[in-house]
Amino acid sequence: ATHFADAAGGISPAIAHYLEARAEGGFGTVITENLGVHASGKSTGRMAMIDSDAALPGLAGIASAIKRHRTIAIAQINHSGRQTSSRVTAQNLVAPSAIPCPLMREIPLELDLEGISAMQDAYVAAARRVESAGFDGVEIHAAHGYLAASFLSPYSNHRTDDYGGDIAGRMRFLREIVRRVRSAAASDFLISVRISANEFVPNGLTPEDAIVIGRAMEADGVDMLSLSVGVFESYQQLTMLSGEPESPWLPMIGNIRQALSIPVVGVGRIKRPEAAEDALAAGQIDLAAFGRTALTNPRFPIEIMQSPQDAESACIGCNLCLGRSAD
Numbered sequence: 001a002t003h004f005a006d007a008a009g010g011i012s013p014a015i016a017h018y019l020e021a022r023a024e025g026g027f028g029t030v031i032t033e034n035l036g037v038h039a040s041g042k043s044t045g046r047m048a049m050i051d052s053d054a055a056l057p058g059l060a061g062i063a064s065a066i067k068r069h070r071t072i073a074i075a076q077i078n079h080s081g082r083q084t085s086s087r088v089t090a091q092n093l094v095a096p097s098a099i100p101c102p103l104m105r106e107i108p109l110e111l112d113l114e115g116i117s118a119m120q121d122a123y124v125a126a127a128r129r130v131e132s133a134g135f136d137g138v139e140i141h142a143a144h145g146y147l148a149a150s151f152l153s154p155y156s157n158h159r160t161d162d163y164g165g166d167i168a169g170r171m172r173f174l175r176e177i178v179r180r181v182r183s184a185a186a187s188d189f190l191i192s193v194r195i196s197a198n199e200f201v202p203n204g205l206t207p208e209d210a211i212v213i214g215r216a217m218e219a220d221g222v223d224m225l226s227l228s229v230g231v232f233e234s235y236q237q238l239t240m241l242s243g244e245p246e247s248p249w250l251p252m253i254g255n256i257r258q259a260l261s262i263p264v265v266g267v268g269r270i271k272r273p274e275a276a277e278d279a280l281a282a283g284q285i286d287l288a289a290f291g292r293t294a295l296t297n298p299r300f301p302i303e304i305m306q307s308p309q310d311a312e313s314a315c316i317g318c319n320l321c322l323g324r325s326a327d
Contacts, residue, residue, distance in 0.1 A: 001033045009049030011058025020065035022294050026301030030066045034078035034141050038122040041079030042089045050126050059133035075130040076139040081147030082108040083232050095150055096157040103232045120177050127181045137190025145231030148174050155204040171216055182221035193217050194226035200234035211259045218262050226265040227253045240269045242317035247275045254284030265289050273304045
């Protein structure tokens with residue numbers, strides 16, 4: 001997150017300027033930071049919120065800024081679930097089960113069926129706003145232990161009703177959102193879903209689970225699957241430090257991709273163009289995602305095209321960016 005939203009969660013022009021610089025720098029697709037679908041899931045004091053139509057002008061400004069460079073614009077939507085604080089949301093946290101995140105240590109309310117429906121409505125309404133604002137697609141964030149992810153995982157979902165139990169039940173929350181978004185959107189409106197392919201916690205999601213989830217997403221009309229790793233308790237697996245191996249998750253992602261037919265996005269400290277090209281050539285991924293690389297060098301793709309032997313991410317993996325907040 002840029003923390004460029006205002007104190008009320010309003011979308012500031014700074015977000016559009018930041019993302020436009022990456023589009024102008026040659027990235028083929030720009031996916032926004034996570035945009036909040038409901039006040040109960042606000043992650044930081046300056047998270048950009050799209051929980052009402054008041055967000056439409058700001059959203060349209062972002063979409064226009066990205067697309068004027070012939071770049072695909074996708075808005076990521078999210079609810080933080082139990083991985084935030086009531087000091088930020090000013091209301092009770094919600095989750096599939098009344099189990100606190102080990103890091104946040106705040107007991108959430110277990111959503112009843114009415115609450116589940118309300119949260120699903122919030123995701124669907126946010127996706128509608130994204131499409132209305134002119135984006136090419138939406139990415140539903142169901143990774144990293146946030147609300148949709150917490151329904152998927154037996155690590156956080158201990159329900160015994162239709163929204164818990166086996167993996168079919170745990171997928172129900174997300175699948176119902178995806179189906180509603182797909183049925184309401186134009187046929188050429190892209191839907192991406194991001195999941196954690198391995199949560200690296202006891203009883204967490206595994207690569208085998210990711211294949212099952214990915215196949216369900218295919219069946220429900222998802223166009224692209226973004227594969228990340230981790231939850232808050234294992235977040236160091238995603239935000240690796242300087243000196244750790246480059247792009248360690250690409251072989252695992254490749255194994256999952258072989259079981260799917262939709263495009264798969266790979267992430268995880270991809271720093272050199274050769275690492276991405278090798279993964280593409282090996283059939284491990286269809287798209288390479290650059291997070292901290294794009295933060296440090298918005299012109300990374302253009303520099304690859306101009307002088308590939310000299311192109312390298314300026315990110316050193318210090319992770320100071322992750323500790324900074326404008327709250």
